[in-house]
Amino acid sequence: MTQTSQAKAQTMRAVALDKFGGPEALKIQNIPIPEIEADEVLIRVEAAGVGAWDPFEREGRFVEIMGRKPTFPYVLGTDGAGTIAAAGKNVSRFKEGDRVYGAELANPKGGFYAQYTALKADNASLIPGNLTMDQAAVLPTDALTALTGLEKVLGLKSGQSLMVFGASGGIGHLALQLAKRLGAKVFAIASGDDGVQFVKQLGADSAVDGRSDNVLNAAKEFAPNGIDAALVTAGGDRTNRALSAIRKGGRIAYPHGVMPEPTAPDGVAIEAYDGEFDPALIERLNNLIESGPFTVHVDETFRLDEAGKAHEALTEHHLGKIALRID
Numbered sequence: 001m002t003q004t005s006q007a008k009a010q011t012m013r014a015v016a017l018d019k020f021g022g023p024e025a026l027k028i029q030n031i032p033i034p035e036i037e038a039d040e041v042l043i044r045v046e047a048a049g050v051g052a053w054d055p056f057e058r059e060g061r062f063v064e065i066m067g068r069k070p071t072f073p074y075v076l077g078t079d080g081a082g083t084i085a086a087a088g089k090n091v092s093r094f095k096e097g098d099r100v101y102g103a104e105l106a107n108p109k110g111g112f113y114a115q116y117t118a119l120k121a122d123n124a125s126l127i128p129g130n131l132t133m134d135q136a137a138v139l140p141t142d143a144l145t146a147l148t149g150l151e152k153v154l155g156l157k158s159g160q161s162l163m164v165f166g167a168s169g170g171i172g173h174l175a176l177q178l179a180k181r182l183g184a185k186v187f188a189i190a191s192g193d194d195g196v197q198f199v200k201q202l203g204a205d206s207a208v209d210g211r212s213d214n215v216l217n218a219a220k221e222f223a224p225n226g227i228d229a230a231l232v233t234a235g236g237d238r239t240n241r242a243l244s245a246i247r248k249g250g251r252i253a254y255p256h257g258v259m260p261e262p263t264a265p266d267g268v269a270i271e272a273y274d275g276e277f278d279p280a281l282i283e284r285l286n287n288l289i290e291s292g293p294f295t296v297h298v299d300e301t302f303r304l305d306e307a308g309k310a311h312e313a314l315t316e317h318h319l320g321k322i323a324l325r326i327d
């Protein structure tokens with residue numbers, strides 16, 4: 001290999017920010033491939049998830065909250081999937097070529113909007129079931145956030161009733177299916193007629209359009225004595241009205257980031273939380289996914305050089321998730 005082609009091989013295409021800003025700040029650049037530590041893997045990325053929180057990170061608000069000094073060029077992309085290109089010397093779980101997915105919020109080595117990313121091996125996993133790369137790419141943060149909310153925060157038990165507010169969205173459509181798998185009865189509040197059709201197909205026991213006015217009547221029919229618990233992924237007056245259907249002694253959970261923050265009726269506990277990433281929870285998620293047919297819905301896929309458009313699409317009505325194709 002000549003020196004020039006060797007130097008070329010050590011760089012990659014990425015969407016990188018030179019400064020925080022609007023969608024126009026997302027630019028294709030050639031930047032160095034990150035180096036891995038002993039406990040990390042290098043992933044040859046095939047697809048990245050576009051998170052509802054990505055614009056927030058693009059504007060520099062995560063590093064501000066985390067009190068970190070950012071380094072530029074800054075590569076976004078919490079979630080993604082691809083194959084193992086190299087594994088650090090302490091990593092025995094993965095070998096070159098394994099199909100993996102993984103996630104890390106504001107990874108200081110750069111995220112998944114790139115041909116390669118360096119990730120802690122503990123944050124990566126083999127892809128469960130027969131998910132495609134695009135489906136696996138959009139899965140981890142929203143699915144782990146759903147599972148953390150359902151099991152750790154709400155303590156959802158088989159036979160209990162659950163309201164999912166925002167059920168046709170990223171977290172919502174995954175939470176609904178996971179809750180069914182945990183034996184709950186699900187009242188799904190989706191967005192639009194297409195959202196209602198979608199969540200019915202995913203197995204909701206009852207489904208209603210949260211932008212219409214019949215939510216409380218439908219909730220009363222679903223659970224005349226009130227619903228046991230709620231997972232909320234969108235806030236506002238309609239959310240707070242819907243939450244009056246939760247029974248006294250019931251529980252509400254919502255991930256940090258849901259704005260405006262939901263409020264609970266008297267006698268109902270409410271908790272904001274963050275999704276957890278750990279190998280045990282990832283394994284639990286994989287087992288739940290593999291225990292039957294599971295839908296990870298990718299509504300739209302954009303090319304890497306269309307990352308700005310993908311961010312704009314986040315602000316428009318859509319079902320499930322949005323992905324970026326890296327190749």
Ligand SMILES: NC(=O)c1ccc[n+]([C@@H]2O[C@H](COP(=O)([O-])OP(=O)(O)OC[C@H]3O[C@@H](n4cnc5c(N)ncnc54)[C@H](OP(=O)(O)O)[C@@H]3O)[C@@H](O)[C@H]2O)c1
Nearest residue numbers: 052166169170171190191210234255256257274275317318
């Ligand atoms: N703290 C954490 O660990 C963590 C992790 C992941 C995500 N989050 C945060 O959690 C929130 C949700 O994430 P997400 O990925 O699920 O976002 P999302 O895909 O945008 O889901 C929100 C859903 O709520 C729907 N919605 C809005 N108003 C509604 C209404 N009145 N009735 C019914 N549905 C309604 C939206 O529909 P439309 O498409 O029509 O707008 C959308 O489908 C975001 O704020 C995100 O940043 C936090």
